[in-house]
Amino acid sequence: EAGVAQSPRYKIIEKRQSVAFWCNPISGHATLYWYQQILGQGPKLLIQFQNNGVVDDSQLPKDRFSAERLKGVDSTLKIQPAKLEDSAVYLCASSLPRLAGGLSYNEQFFGPGTRLTVL
Amino acid sequence: SQQGEEDPQALSIQEGENATMNCSYKTSINNLQWYRQNSGRGLVHLILIRSNEREKHSGRLRVTLDTSKKSSSLLITASRAADTASYFCATGNSGYSTLTFGKGTMLLVSP
DSSP states (O other), rough: OOOOOEEEEEEEEEETOOOEEEEEEEEOEEEEEEEEEOOSSSOOEEEEEEEEEEETTSSSOTTTEEEEEEGGSSSEEEEOOGGGGOOEEEEEEEEEEOOEEEEOOOOEEEEEOOOEOOO | OEEEEEEEEEEETTTTTTTEEEEEEOOOOOOEEEEEETTSSSSEEEEETTOOEEEEETTEEEEEEETTTTTEEEEOOOOOOOGOOEEEEEEEEETSSOOEEEEEEEEEEEE
């Protein structure tokens, strides 16, 4: 089974430039997540999609970040314009909730991430 | 904000020793998960424990959950150099909710 694919793996840009990241989740996974991981910290959720609808984007800086998931499969995350503090690894994950004991659980499968450096 | 807090922040042991990492959280959950992250890579799911479970095993991993203390521990037995990584706990309160990750424990296993 193919894993979550992300591109590019690395990106270096100057502040105020724009950048876009792409994610292809595991086939059949309805839920897709974008996380931001700053060095030395755990992943922080930016946005969660269920199919092509947004479930949670409460921590997405909407003045500069945007994301879409066309047709409920691939997703892109865009930053425009970038700031120095956006330097981080951007992780995409997908999941297919499963049921057990009457409750649902979502183990998430992560891609390799895109390391963004803003100069 | 991050719900889970791992302890210790860093742990250094020799191959063959056991490694124990702890996680504390603040709000009610329906499951807690542990993930591993090797340097420069994405996270890999290790184990999930449900709120009505107290202990779970997977290979050399043993996870405990104490919902009364809002804490969990991850034990890696007979550690290997390949176990060197960062370990994160993540809490969830439903299958469709987000997972909230802690800051992680960096484990170094020396040959």
